[in-house]
Amino acid sequence: MISPFAEEVKSFFMSLQNDICAAVESTDGKAKFQEDAWSREGGGGGRTRVLQDGEIIDKGGVNWSGVHGELPDNIQKALGLESKFFFATGVSIVMHTVNPNVPIIHMNVRYFETRKSKDSSEIEDAWFGGGIDLTPHYVIDEDAKWFHEQLKAACDQHNLDYYPKHKKWADDYFFIKHRKETRGVGGIFFDRLKANSIISLADLFAYVKTVGETFAPTYTKLMSKNSELTYGESELEWQKIRRGRYVEFNLVYDKGTKFGLDTDGRIESILMSLPRMAGWPYDYKPEPNSREAYTLDKLKKGIDWV
């Protein structure tokens, strides 16, 4: 049993997955998403959808899941929860591209609730999390600015504090500590947003809906625009390196990935975020004043793109 509110969130996330897959497929024009439906022993399951070998998308995943059951004691404790009866649902996206001029993108929206007992549908604790962030292989200022403007507009519909707060949160979260560089040009990130005396769970849901709905028009525009740009061997070499950094972030720092690996999740759904090809040539250093050097210089926290 899950709360009526959770049913509503779950339905929205399932439609969102459909809508985003349709938009990406139509913009890509070549490959189709293939679905693997899976179920979880403890309760619930998911629909993993991956598109490979597209015209624009090299490997992209748009995953939905909705799982419920009883949390293991250690996770219940780590999350500081009164109850172990939980439901979690979300949509996760990562897109790796053929053309190094088209950026990698990531989106996640998620909802989590606990209920007092197994058979109760009354919410005990509930929160939303999520965000969208962009990882260009080559930073193009105009695109990064435009991307952040779309996110700011989405945030501003709901709360003028959201964009500055969640933009900073993304800068801090998507940071590869050992490289002292950000994963990309950031975006927005938020976690455990709970209702309070001013903002209801329905308000938070409305915000998360807007975030989810911002994905397709924003990314498909970048797909179309930049896939026309030409590239050669040296751009592909740099793409491999940037993808390597992406792998480093996801395997070393990303909480969702760690949680999935630690809790025996479906590995190919969790690791759909990893590219079909990445590389670590030893001690690669970009030429001074190159596009690569320019990009590295922009992989910093605190850049005001808007």
Added chain:
Amino acid sequence: MISPFAEEVKSFFMSLQNDICAAVESTDGKAKFQEDAWSREGGGGGRTRVLQDGEIIDKGGVNWSGVHGELPDNIQKALGLESKFFFATGVSIVMHTVNPNVPIIHMNVRYFETRKSKDSSEIEDAWFGGGIDLTPHYVIDEDAKWFHEQLKAACDQHNLDYYPKHKKWADDYFFIKHRKETRGVGGIFFDRLKANSIISLADLFAYVKTVGETFAPTYTKLMSKNSELTYGESELEWQKIRRGRYVEFNLVYDKGTKFGLDTDGRIESILMSLPRMAGWPYDYKPEPNSREAYTLDKLKKGIDWV
């Protein structure tokens, strides 16, 4: 100030690095190791040597380091040490190969000591660690058996318990939990071997010397033998996937890598273990009865290769 014993170990490790680089270069016949010497702010430094684009070796690192200073409180505590004045030296090797029929190999030998005070050369606590393990892209029983025989012979010179004990330790350590598969066909692994009433620190050093000296003749033989075997696109695709698993192990589980990243080590020296190219095609499943399926079937703990 480090103990006279540590000086001896350090000198041996530096020569070992030289000898192994010479043997690998001579067998490869094409590329040469390039050295980056680095120094550490807290004390000591290292010589990172990487060979890329060889005839047999695609990317291989043979790193020596010798660092000393004062341990941060949290590490001193985690290691359960009385003193914070430490010296650590070791040689670390990872070789990725051009031909998927030639296995990836890893070796590490290391020595760690603490002294009562900064200016004392008297050992307070000391131990050795290390091992050699093999990660064939394609498991060839005959090679795995021969490889384990070399390690067993090395171990048996010192203590008949070492091979069975350290072989099991390698099986347990080089295990990719989330995939439920071993990284390769294992080898030997040991950590924090300390002197006791029967075995002296000198005895342990003798064992570690033998392990170090076993590397070059063993691996160069596998290099020469298997680099003659032919391969095509599908073998290269599988190599990319096996390298991807190697990346997963090193970034998610390997203690040395984690320690290096957490303590602000030289990133390109730590991550020399990662291949120039790796990949994660979605949900790859080998054909039944293929060499790939055979390999997966052999990536299990507890296989008695000898």
